[in-house]
Amino acid sequence: MTKTLLASVLLFSLHSWASPVHTTNPATRPHGSCKQLNISVSTSSQSHVYDIPKVDNDLEATAWAINADTWSHQLTREAVLENTTISGTYNIHVQLCTPQSGGNVLQIASHGAFYDGRYWDAELEGHSYVNAALEAEYSILTYDRLGTGQSDKPDPYRTIQAQFELEILRQLTIKARNGALGIKPGKVVHVGHSFGSILTSAFIATHPTLSDGAIITGFVLNEHFGTVGRSSWAVMHPKGWPSGFVSMARSGIQDTFFNGNFTQQMLDYGDKIKSPAAVGEIASGALLVQASGPFAGPIQYMLPELDFFICAGDCKGVYSLDALKKTFPNASDIEVAIQPKTGHALPLHNNATAGFQVSFDFLKRNGL
Numbered sequence: 001m002t003k004t005l006l007a008s009v010l011l012f013s014l015h016s017w018a019s020p021v022h023t024t025n026p027a028t029r030p031h032g033s034c035k036q037l038n039i040s041v042s043t044s045s046q047s048h049v050y051d052i053p054k055v056d057n058d059l060e061a062t063a064w065a066i067n068a069d070t071w072s073h074q075l076t077r078e079a080v081l082e083n084t085t086i087s088g089t090y091n092i093h094v095q096l097c098t099p100q101s102g103g104n105v106l107q108i109a110s111h112g113a114f115y116d117g118r119y120w121d122a123e124l125e126g127h128s129y130v131n132a133a134l135e136a137e138y139s140i141l142t143y144d145r146l147g148t149g150q151s152d153k154p155d156p157y158r159t160i161q162a163q164f165e166l167e168i169l170r171q172l173t174i175k176a177r178n179g180a181l182g183i184k185p186g187k188v189v190h191v192g193h194s195f196g197s198i199l200t201s202a203f204i205a206t207h208p209t210l211s212d213g214a215i216i217t218g219f220v221l222n223e224h225f226g227t228v229g230r231s232s233w234a235v236m237h238p239k240g241w242p243s244g245f246v247s248m249a250r251s252g253i254q255d256t257f258f259n260g261n262f263t264q265q266m267l268d269y270g271d272k273i274k275s276p277a278a279v280g281e282i283a284s285g286a287l288l289v290q291a292s293g294p295f296a297g298p299i300q301y302m303l304p305e306l307d308f309f310i311c312a313g314d315c316k317g318v319y320s321l322d323a324l325k326k327t328f329p330n331a332s333d334i335e336v337a338i339q340p341k342t343g344h345a346l347p348l349h350n351n352a353t354a355g356f357q358v359s360f361d362f363l364k365r366n367g368l
């Protein structure tokens, strides 16, 4: 074997064993600027020990999905073996972007499972939600949820859980509101995608005074929610990661996140920036999906028309506006918008910018 070949074999194996390489998106943007910060967050919350099979390799990852999908088990809900509390101080990596003008309204965006904060900031022209928000004169805080990206990765069974992440979101929101991140916004809007939308709904339900408006993307409770099963995720155990993390094979990324009008380049990018998810997080999400409360701000549900996991491939007509209004009876405005010919990862489809604008128009109509 030549030295060059040996070197490239070594490089290849180093690459495939290391955590994903994070390119830092540029600080200077067409309509503003961004900075990366590491924020230390101390928090505690209740947590649960779930009856989850361990996931140490690809075989066990697939078995984990099949176990959850088996009809005689409870759909997407592992049994709680023990109620506990967890607390700790963790590093959360955030990106804070401010526009050239305006910026009095801060959006705080929570990404979904199998991605990190880069979900909101695609490097493909016309697909960065962050750049669109700056152009619409919003400040925007994106962050890597616990267990993803450059944030800390504690125990994926017992610590990376939804209620703990809800507390992290609360701490980040309080820091942002009181100026600790370097800007003092007048209003704060919470934006979510998928699992991040479950967190966002639970956040406005439990901390209604900490938010002035919400955009819930890629999530609505309906009879088809999750019925396609976790096996559609085509999960693997990511090499070099500890027990308890699962990631998606490329086919799972397409099944779950892409549908309708997208290009090969968009799918390749969606596969490139994917991130492993913690099995404890996925088990605990079920506790938050039914959130309801006296939130008084406006809420928009932005649904991809062809969302496979959330709506079994077609979100048209599956939701009930009345049910949503019962969930948030005090909301000043509730709207459901459908982004045509788009799958679960809204920013990574054709016509994404027009979809972002539908949310910004809704916020502006509501004084945000």
Ligand SMILES: *[C@@H]1O[C@H](CO)[C@@H](O)[C@H](O)[C@H]1NC(C)=O
Pocket: 036, 037, 038, 091, 093, 150
């Ligand atoms: C944040 O922390 C990560 C992980 O420890 C590190 O790689 C990165 O350089 C830090 N970034 C900043 C802006 O301090």
Ligand SMILES: *[C@@H]1O[C@H](CO)[C@@H](O)[C@H](O)[C@H]1NC(C)=O
Pocket: 080, 081, 082, 083
């Ligand atoms: C955990 O707490 C819930 C709610 O209080 C309770 O219904 C459940 O029985 C508890 N589970 C265990 C295993 O103690």
Ligand SMILES: *[C@@H]1O[C@H](CO)[C@@H](O)[C@H](O)[C@H]1NC(C)=O
Pocket: 294, 296, 329, 330
């Ligand atoms: C929610 O609306 C109901 C009915 O209008 C009202 O009685 C209640 O005080 C409101 N709650 C909050 C927290 O604003």
Ligand SMILES: *[C@@H]1O[C@H](CO)[C@@H](O)[C@H](O)[C@H]1NC(C)=O
Pocket: 338, 339, 340, 341, 351, 354, 355, 358
């Ligand atoms: C692009 O998205 C906008 C906003 O949802 C929608 O009005 C328009 O019909 C879409 N265009 C196509 C070609 O789907």
Ligand SMILES: *[C@@H]1O[C@H](CO)[C@@H](O)[C@H](O)[C@H]1NC(C)=O
Pocket: 261, 341, 350, 351
């Ligand atoms: C897909 O999107 C492209 C670019 O926005 C557009 O030109 C084309 O008409 C769309 N195709 C369909 C079938 O909507």
